[in-house]
Amino acid sequence: MSNKYEEIAQAAIKLFEQKGYHATSVQDIADEVGLQKGSLYHYISSKEELLMKITQQSISGFNRRLEKIIETQVSAKDRLILAIQNHVVSVAANLEMTTVLLREALSLEPEHHTVIKNETDRYLSLWAQIIDEGVKAGEFKPGNSRLIALAILGSCNWVYRWYQEGGKLTPEEIGSYFAHIFIDGIKK
Amino acid sequence: MSNKYEEIAQAAIKLFEQKGYHATSVQDIADEVGLQKGSLYHYISSKEELLMKITQQSISGFNRRLEKIIETQVSAKDRLILAIQNHVVSVAANLEMTTVLLREALSLEPEHHTVIKNETDRYLSLWAQIIDEGVKAGEFKPGNSRLIALAILGSCNWVYRWYQEGGKLTPEEIGSYFAHIFIDGIKK
CATH class of the missing domain: 1.10.10.60 (Homeodomain-like)
Structure with a gap:
């Protein structure tokens, strides 16, 4: 490009x-x-094309980083902590782009929106996978991994709405705090 | 009216x-x-006035319901469970109006947006209050109550993005599930 x-x-x-x-x-x-x-x-070629490329770059980045974390040879608990920290830090570091992804992607034409939706669904599945692996390994309580993933993603996505650069807490601290709430919330 | x-x-x-x-x-x-x-x-008088009235009605309802829950004579833990269940159920029951509040309020003119922002801040403070009271009562670990409230609100607000009527779980079940994750995540 x-x-x-x-x-x-x-x-x-x-x-x-x-x-x-x-x-x-x-x-x-x-x-x-x-x-x-x-x-x-x-x-x-169009404003629509720009929105499509921007949102696709954003969600692809989230998927790529999470795939890397899933391959890390640590406990599921530590993978989940890394995933939460990574998501929060990425939101804060790319606040404008993440806002466009989370707030504006709905304005895409249906065929483009479907592409983003599929990538978003894949992202959710990757989160659920980490949780399922943690249950299998006896680290997390058995549960509804997709619903847990939606709870975690809700907290982590919502950061784009309230995070302000230069606030009291760094994105790393916010991510770490959230991670420990969720780990304690689902650990065996 | x-x-x-x-x-x-x-x-x-x-x-x-x-x-x-x-x-x-x-x-x-x-x-x-x-x-x-x-x-x-x-x-x-204008489209702006409609958006203002709709969003104000929505956030006022959330505040009013939470104030009632705060007055309930039960443990902080049970108040927090009620608050989470109530929020999720309200989102699902008023999905269109909540979507307008959460997604479109940013389009309000600054003076109107400030009114909604102040009510939203008040809502966050009410959540933090429940958590602070739980810490004081020895039910929850000492912590950053605003940050915990933001984590909870993120999960509960995000429901508007993925909830579908007629899905496997009722809003009550989703709220109850989320409540128990967060209670386990912050209890002493």
Whole structure:
């Protein structure tokens, strides 16, 4: 991808986060990067395409990082701690992009939305897998692993709504705190 | 409030949930209730006013119900269980309105958004209060009650994103499951 495309994507992330996808026009994005609207269309075919690429990059990153954590040769408990910390830290480090993923993806056309939905479902399954493995290993109480995963993901996703840079706690501390609540909540 | 206003508000909730606030026009709302746009303005002054009233009704309901639970003469643990169950059940029972509150309130003009933000902050403080009281009573481990409240609210709010009527679990069962994870996660 060209540097110009990257610049356009960054501008779109910023505008989608600030104003929302629907309220952002292609003209706004062109203005932000100092291009004529006509020139912008050399790099992107539509606002929809930008939203699709941004949200796909975001959810793919979450999946890739979680897959790596699942392969780590530590206890399920430690994998779950790593997963929670990683998710919270990623949300905080990419606050604008995560906001676009979590808040704006619903504006995608159905065929694109389905792609993101499938990746999101895969992410949920990976979380459930860690929990199932912990139950199998006798580390966690038997339970509804998908529901536990949804509880954890809810807490960790919601961080995008209240996290402020420079607050009292670092993202690492928030992640660690959440991790220990959930570990104590489901351990055997 | 007139029945006609109620009908308009219900139509707006439905449309804001389905299409989003920005993508919904006053004309759409008028069409939904079978009024001319001009006649609609006898009942509402603007789309903004509708969004404000809807979100305020929603968050006020959450606050009112939680205040009642706080007054209940049971242990802090049982109050927290009631609060979690109540929140999840309310989300599921008012799925469209809660979606408008959680997803669309950010579209309010700053002065209105501040009103909702203050009510939301109050809601968070009420949750933290239950936790603080549980710590004081020796039921919960000492901890960061606001952060615990944010973890719980994240899980419970996120339900609006994945809950589907007629699913395997009732809202009561989901709330009860979440409650026991969090109680085990913070109990002394």
